[in-house]
Amino acid sequence: MAVFTLKGQSFDQSDAQLLVSTASDLLSPSTGPTSTPDSNNIISLSSPDLAAGSWYYGVQRQGETVQTGGPVRISGDNPKIIFGSCCDTGDDPAVFDAMAAENADLFIHLGDKHYEDQTAEDLALARTNLEQSLDGARFQGLVTSTPSLLLNDDHDVIG
Secondary structure: OEOOEEEEEOOOOOOEEEEEEOOOOOOOOEEOOOEOOOOOOEEEEEOOOEOOEEEEEEEEEOOEEEEEEEEEEEOOOOOOEEEEOOOOOOOOOOHHHHHHOOOOOEEEEOOOOOOOOOOOOOHHHHHHHHHHHHOOHHHHHHHHHOOEEEOOOHHHOOO
């Protein structure tokens, strides 16, 4: 059996819990314990014990599923995967230090590495916005110490 853990920065002090299911629609999920963010809005969510296999996850706040993902392959030897998303342009928040300290097996950035609106006519601005967000010392410390997968969302692409 393995435990799946999500750790990241919350936008507020709302309690949350992790939902896990072998079904992509999170039908009949198992739930982990309810967690509260710390004073820096860092929250750590854990699953119940999971058998090896492919699992889908969701984060639930106040009865509403606010984030979903997966599948995550659980091998049975307790991999630690951390997630993050939504950074202001040029911001290098301390949460990246906390995430690097987790010594996780994988970091997945779910997108919106910056929040600047840009158009297809200004490729130089698009590149500058992305570089300002990826070049921060804390972010670089995280991605150089932890295998990472960076996904794009609407602010990461032109349009």
